[in-house]
Amino acid sequence: MDLALLRTFVTVHRAGSFTRAAALLGLSQPAVTSQIRTLERQLGRPLFLRQARGVTPTTIGDELAHKAAPHLDALVEIAETGPGDDSALRTLHLAGPPEFTAERALPALLGDDGRAFALRVSFGNAEQTLEGLAAGHHDLAIATARPRGALLTATPLCDEVHVLVAAPDWAKRAGAEKPHDTDASALAHLPVVEVHESLPFVARYWGSVFDARPAAPATVVAPDLRAVLACTIAGAGLAVLPRYLCAKALERGDVVALHDPPVPPLRTYFLVARTGTLAMPHIARAHEWLQRAAAAWN
Numbered sequence: 001m002d003l004a005l006l007r008t009f010v011t012v013h014r015a016g017s018f019t020r021a022a023a024l025l026g027l028s029q030p031a032v033t034s035q036i037r038t039l040e041r042q043l044g045r046p047l048f049l050r051q052a053r054g055v056t057p058t059t060i061g062d063e064l065a066h067k068a069a070p071h072l073d074a075l076v077e078i079a080e081t082g083p084g085d086d087s088a089l090r091t092l093h094l095a096g097p098p099e100f101t102a103e104r105a106l107p108a109l110l111g112d113d114g115r116a117f118a119l120r121v122s123f124g125n126a127e128q129t130l131e132g133l134a135a136g137h138h139d140l141a142i143a144t145a146r147p148r149g150a151l152l153t154a155t156p157l158c159d160e161v162h163v164l165v166a167a168p169d170w171a172k173r174a175g176a177e178k179p180h181d182t183d184a185s186a187l188a189h190l191p192v193v194e195v196h197e198s199l200p201f202v203a204r205y206w207g208s209v210f211d212a213r214p215a216a217p218a219t220v221v222a223p224d225l226r227a228v229l230a231c232t233i234a235g236a237g238l239a240v241l242p243r244y245l246c247a248k249a250l251e252r253g254d255v256v257a258l259h260d261p262p263v264p265p266l267r268t269y270f271l272v273a274r275t276g277t278l279a280m281p282h283i284a285r286a287h288e289w290l291q292r293a294a295a296a297w298n
Contacts, residue, residue, distance in 0.1 A: 014276040016150035017054035090282035095129040096142030108293035166238040184210040191219035191237030201240035
């Protein structure tokens with residue numbers, strides 16, 4: 001049996017689509033279809049049921065994938081590192097939001113366990129990172145949206161608590177010395193620091209906590225939450241930030257919480273891989289380390 005046909009078959013099985021498999025393999029969709037038909041003729045059995053959106057494996061297809069995939073993954077690893085080359089570091093391609101990746105994910109991957117792989121990191125929003133992962137540009141992605149379909153497998157990683165903060169002078173001007181009593185009207189005149197003109201963090205907080213829309217437009221827009229924190233400390237206005245990012249600033253008194261809702265807004269992070277790739281040791285190891293670290297973050 002031709003190994004190239006098996007490789008194409010396993011990729012289609014994992015992707016759930018001839019089109020997505022073709023993109024991952026760098027082949028045309030007709031070439032993938034032809035290879036699967038050739039393999040089906042050799043086996044004398046259908047491997048996939050064609051549907052309007054993608055394909056579903058038959059029982060024989062599932063059995064073949066279960067048997068073949070681990071061996072194909074092992075051959076790929078040998079081809080990339082060389083037989084018996086234990087000193088060679090596999091490269092892990094990680095993608096995620098810049099602040100969370102830099103402040104939490106990277107320290108977890110480069111901590112006490114030592115370096116088990118080389119790292120290549122890309123930053124982007126959830127849509128960008130998931131598209132890159134599906135296309136094979138990344139091995140793991142950290143995203144704030146759960147992907148749909150069978151191509152990607154998502155595991156909830158941790159929840160992020162959002163805090164409404166400002167420099168102490170702005171809190172005094174807003175009369176927010178008692179955060180439990182602060183309402184949206186008291187904050188309406190305060191300038192806003194955000195990552196985008198659409199106010200994604202502030203608008204979500206206002207909608208969730210105050211059941212309203214923020215009145216003030218952004219005074220400072222900086223597309224990185226670390227820059228938003230720095231501007232907030234400098235007195236540029238109020239901001240909504242993840243607690244992990246502003247915890248030290250709160251402890252020092254550089255910023256104060258303007259509001260203390262009974263149920264603070266949360267955002268969930270997901271750890272996402274292409275289906276089947278967790279069989280590869282370096283990806284599985286990184287996945288495990290991030291989950292272990294996230295137990296402390298929560």
